[in-house]
Amino acid sequence: MKKIFKFLLYIPGEILGFLWRFFWSLLKTALIIALVVLCLVWYSSNSNSQFAQSFKGAFSNISSHLSSDKDLGKDIERLATDAGSHTEGARWSNNSATVYIASSNSTLASAYQEALLAWNNTGAFTFNLINDKDAADIILDDRSDSSSQAAGEAQSTTDALSNRINHVDVYLNSYYLLDDAYGYTYERIVNTAEHELGHAIGLEHNDSETSVMQSAGSYYAIQQTDIVAVQKLYAN
Ligand SMILES: [Zn+2]
Structure with missing residues (x-):
């Protein structure tokens, strides 16, 4: 048993x-x-x-x-400012360029104006605003692009031989910047514009210190280190 x-x-x-x-x-x-x-x-x-x-x-x-859609606002706090694709060391032949503001959105257009003024005030580079779009070196526009993960974009055309920039098209992505859900303050929109203008000048991303050229977040305006970077790029 x-x-x-x-x-x-x-x-x-x-x-x-x-x-x-x-x-x-x-x-x-x-x-x-x-x-x-x-x-x-x-x-x-x-x-x-x-x-x-x-x-x-x-x-x-x-x-x-x-994360769910509810948390999108949180994720987007570190949204890429842009993909930052341009030729290393490329720059204009001298530290000035003509600019045309093509954006018809009042918020983005005034952010562009503030960003241009901020760069001009550094004395390291001078943007000259003109009214002739065809004659402008740099065109500042906007577009709404939900497929892009970036808040802005700077497309530079560079002469391969001389490594000098010929033309730049800058876009601010209204899909993110102008939608309250993504939490962009006006200050951060201006920072994004300053960042794209930094690319238009020839600056690369700088994620190792506090810089307007940080690749994500758009939390910083032009810093001393950015001014030094432009001065270095145009030193000779
Ligand atoms: Zn960038």
Whole structure:
């Protein structure tokens, strides 16, 4: 009798034992993965190495996919100002260019005007506003582009031989900048315009310090470091 009873208990005991081991190993694996991810997140936010930056990018992509539409406003706090694609070291032949404001939106047009004035006040580069669109070196316009992940764009045409900029088309993306859901203050719109004008001058992104050329967020206006960068670019 005892033997039969023991045998009957043996099978569920084995199953329970197996399940216990299975869940325990699952928990251990999850703990290890969580630890590794935490270490990588810590590393990427404390290091400027290329690997760290690319991990950071991948991680923010993942987290933006995971968050719901309700959180869009939060994600967009670090929305890319633009993709920043232009030839390295490219610049105008001297530190001035003519500009035409094509944007008919009053908010964006006045943000452009403020940004032009801010750059002119640095003395490092001079933008001359003109009324002839065809004669302008730089055209400042806007468009509404929901497929773009950027708040602005600066498309430069550069002479390949001399590495001198011939023409720049700047766009501010009204889809993000003028929709309250994305939380852009007027100040940040002006910062975005200053950033795009920085590209139009020939500046690259600068994510290593407080700079108008930070690639995301548009939180900073023109800084001393940006003025120095323009002076360096046009030094000879
Ligand atoms: Zn940029």
